[in-house]
Amino acid sequence: MLEKSNHIIIIGAGIGGMTTALCLRHFGIKASLYERSSQVTTAGAGIQLSPNAHRVLSYIGLTDKIAAVSRRCKGVKIFDYKSDSQMALLDYLNFKSNDLFSFCHRADLVSILYEACKKQEIPVHFNKKFEKITDGKAIFSDGETLFADLIIGADGLHSNARKIVFGEVKAIFTKQIAWRAIVPNSINQCDFAHVILAPKRHIVSYPIRDGRQLNLVLIKEQNDWQPDGWRHLEDPSVVKENFKDFSGKTAKIIDSIEDVYKWGLFRYPLRKNWYKDRVVLIGDAAHPTLPFLAQGAAMAIEDSFVLASKFSEFPTILSAFTEFQSDRLPRVQRVINASAKNARTFHLSNTIARLVFHTILQLFSKFLPRLLLKRFNWIYDKDVTN
Numbered sequence: 001m002l003e004k005s006n007h008i009i010i011i012g013a014g015i016g017g018m019t020t021a022l023c024l025r026h027f028g029i030k031a032s033l034y035e036r037s038s039q040v041t042t043a044g045a046g047i048q049l050s051p052n053a054h055r056v057l058s059y060i061g062l063t064d065k066i067a068a069v070s071r072r073c074k075g076v077k078i079f080d081y082k083s084d085s086q087m088a089l090l091d092y093l094n095f096k097s098n099d100l101f102s103f104c105h106r107a108d109l110v111s112i113l114y115e116a117c118k119k120q121e122i123p124v125h126f127n128k129k130f131e132k133i134t135d136g137k138a139i140f141s142d143g144e145t146l147f148a149d150l151i152i153g154a155d156g157l158h159s160n161a162r163k164i165v166f167g168e169v170k171a172i173f174t175k176q177i178a179w180r181a182i183v184p185n186s187i188n189q190c191d192f193a194h195v196i197l198a199p200k201r202h203i204v205s206y207p208i209r210d211g212r213q214l215n216l217v218l219i220k221e222q223n224d225w226q227p228d229g230w231r232h233l234e235d236p237s238v239v240k241e242n243f244k245d246f247s248g249k250t251a252k253i254i255d256s257i258e259d260v261y262k263w264g265l266f267r268y269p270l271r272k273n274w275y276k277d278r279v280v281l282i283g284d285a286a287h288p289t290l291p292f293l294a295q296g297a298a299m300a301i302e303d304s305f306v307l308a309s310k311f312s313e314f315p316t317i318l319s320a321f322t323e324f325q326s327d328r329l330p331r332v333q334r335v336i337n338a339s340a341k342n343a344r345t346f347h348l349s350n351t352i353a354r355l356v357f358h359t360i361l362q363l364f365s366k367f368l369p370r371l372l373l374k375r376f377n378w379i380y381d382k383d384v385t386n
């Protein structure tokens, strides 16, 4: 087990970083967070919190706080873009009523984590952009240098900590771009996520906060490269043009888009080793995934608990790293693969393949609804705290 006197720093006070600090504290281990921004901020967007993520958040005592600001997800409805007709229903409420699945605003989740850190007296240092390690010391962009026995890189997709562990990694453009927007819930969408499928495109929408707003993510296949990152403002007319053949209620919400951001979707090759010397990576820094299963944050949250528990259990940092790695790699690999596969089935463009897929969806939804949900059991039933 780590010594009480060990100096542990976590780079990045995002979802994974703060959850890690809270999990470590749960095991009696102290750590400090170093965040490049001047406060805990996050993009104005929604996040789906699946039961596997909720189990960790519940373990660190945050369930009630999160429930107070989120909406319970009752299931997922899948629609065809042209007819606007419902093809399938994944009915969580009926078949998985004991599991908590919710829609949350990212800003709400991040501020709950931050308040919990403050309550636990976990130091969060702002305006601290981690640059590199020199002579065993962490170097920040303001010139501060810091010795640490252990550095946890939770600095997200564009991680600097990753460079220490992996070297320079080239991201591969997946030929898919995405837009995100928050629009008024003018169609009174209730507490189900909607997934609207079209050739080479799909849209996901779900209600957030008091239900008066919808979080929208629109994805389209496109060959040309887009700048990385996800804060590029887009002209709403570009989105409307790209999705103009969607009908019914989906057309109505597309029409109401005013502020919209775009980003390119990139794939990073999954490495087998997420640590080097005293640095270990978690979350998007270690293993970014495409957003087609809504599991990126859930994986960061699971990582947080598993890493903290290994530190409490194993005698050396190296043995904890090794155990963490072998525990997490197969699961993360499976999630990444399943997410990429979802993109392919969502975007089928061959008419016959689409027809077959949609018919199977409809039949399962009508006659074997429990079986349709069962496909996701390996993701949602996982309890890393157990």
Ligand SMILES: Cc1cc2nc3c(=O)[nH]c(=O)nc-3n(C[C@H](O)[C@H](O)[C@H](O)COP(=O)(O)OP(=O)(O)OC[C@H]3O[C@@H](n4cnc5c(N)ncnc54)[C@H](O)[C@@H]3O)c2cc1C
Residues within 6 Å of the ligand: 011, 012, 013, 014, 015, 016, 017, 034, 035, 036, 037, 046, 047, 048, 049, 128, 129, 130, 131, 154, 155, 156, 157, 158, 159, 160, 161, 178, 180, 217, 230, 282, 283, 284, 285, 291, 294, 295, 296, 297, 298, 299, 300
């Ligand atoms: C459109 C979209 C929708 C998504 N929806 C879902 C969903 O519904 N459910 C889900 O589970 N996942 C979802 N994800 C994925 C999820 O957002 C990420 O996987 C998750 O935020 C990763 O958490 P993290 O802590 O690893 O990184 P982040 O949340 O990105 O946090 C990284 C933190 O590190 C800080 N930082 C960065 N660089 C430095 C540095 N050099 N020094 C110091 N600090 C630094 C950042 O400011 C930030 O605070 C979605 C992603 C996208 C793009």
